[in-house]
Amino acid sequence: MTLEARGVHKSLGGQAVLRGVDIVIEPGQITCLIGPSGCGKTTLLRALAFLDPPDAGAVTLDGAPPARPPWPDVTAVFQSLFLWPHLTLRENIMLPARRRNPNAQADMRGLAALLDMEHFLDKHPNQASGGQRQRAALARALILGPRYVLLDEITSALDLEQSAKILTKLTHLRERGMGVLLITHALAFARRAADRVVFMDAGRVAEAGGPGILDRPATPRLAAFLEGAGLC
Amino acid sequence: MGVWDILLTYHMAFARGLLVTLQLCAVIWVAGLVLGAALGVAGSAFPRAVGWPSRAASFILAGVPVLVFLFWLHYPAQALAGVVIDPFVTAAATLAILNIVGVADIVRGALVDFPQQYITAARVTGLTRWQTLARIQAPLILRAVIPPLLLLQVSMLHMTLFASLISVEEIFRAAQRINAQIYRPVEIYTALGLFFLAVSLPVTGLALWLRARYTRDTSEQ
Incomplete structure (x- = not known):
């Protein structure tokens, strides 16, 4: 019973943005999606939110593509908020x-x-x-x-105290079975919050694992990204 | 003879002219708002089949002075077609066409430019199509279109004066006739000006108030 992208490809304006992305959002887990700007994180979030259908591959809920977009069982908060x-x-x-x-x-x-x-x-x-x-x-x-909530940079304008409160809230929701995908550049936040960390680069998942990959990256690309962020 | 004396003495002539002006306005406003809104909605729904032709018509009409368009429809067009049409009908049709195209431009622009992210937010939060239309799209679109639509209708009221030039007995022509009898241009045209101010200012004021109230800067800081 997961929200899942399998082999998702997506092009925007003739440019390939997602190049075969596989990701599983488990219920009761916080999955942090990290990666450099322009690597396709928000495009992936929109596909997982059933807003932009993939050019190839599939987004499934509970093992199958839903007949109708399952809003708001799957919902999203965008970086631009759209209030x-x-x-x-x-x-x-x-x-x-x-x-x-x-x-x-x-x-x-x-x-x-x-x-x-x-x-x-x-x-x-x-x-x-x-x-x-x-x-x-x-x-x-x-x-x-919602069963799944997809969050794009929702703590970027918050101070540490507010970020901590949101982390607490997300932790409570996780315990109640909600699946959370959190796109963030705040790696310290990801380290504290995540059950799973997915690192994207150039439209692909370059590395995925527990939050430990932020301390011991397996790929040179994630190591370079973390070094650029001053965490390695 | 002061302004009020003239208005009292010739009130029937002014009233007849005013009635014709109001009849012209009724035709122009109703046709413009109903058909123009429909054309604007169709233009946004079918951009190639309706939107582009409508924009082309608007572009061409914007390049032709109203008076030239009116006279062309009154004289050459009717001569070419071998018909004689009542000047009131010609004036009403001419100004209605301009109003329809103008209203369509405003409505189509508001629909085409509607920020899609607000609809996206409605979708992911589970609002129905009807809720999205009634609670999100309609209020935002109405806020955007009502002020310019009101200002356009005031302009159309002012343009009805051109009808006098093809012998439509509207209020300006009534004023000209009275002036021809008593030659008191200062008083007569002052009275005419006051009449237009009395009608136009409240509508213009309402449009400006609505614009200030509802189309304030909603961009996020």
């Missing part, structure tokens, strides 16, 4: 939640308390800071109770 600008942050979170979650109000209060959101929930997205918007976008996804 609806005419709604307040509270409305952004509650609009999809009302349909999906009978305990949306209570869950909203819980998320607001956990992520320190009470004081800015009635702002519009353009009135909120980057960190506030990131927390709201994450809350919009998590309140839906």
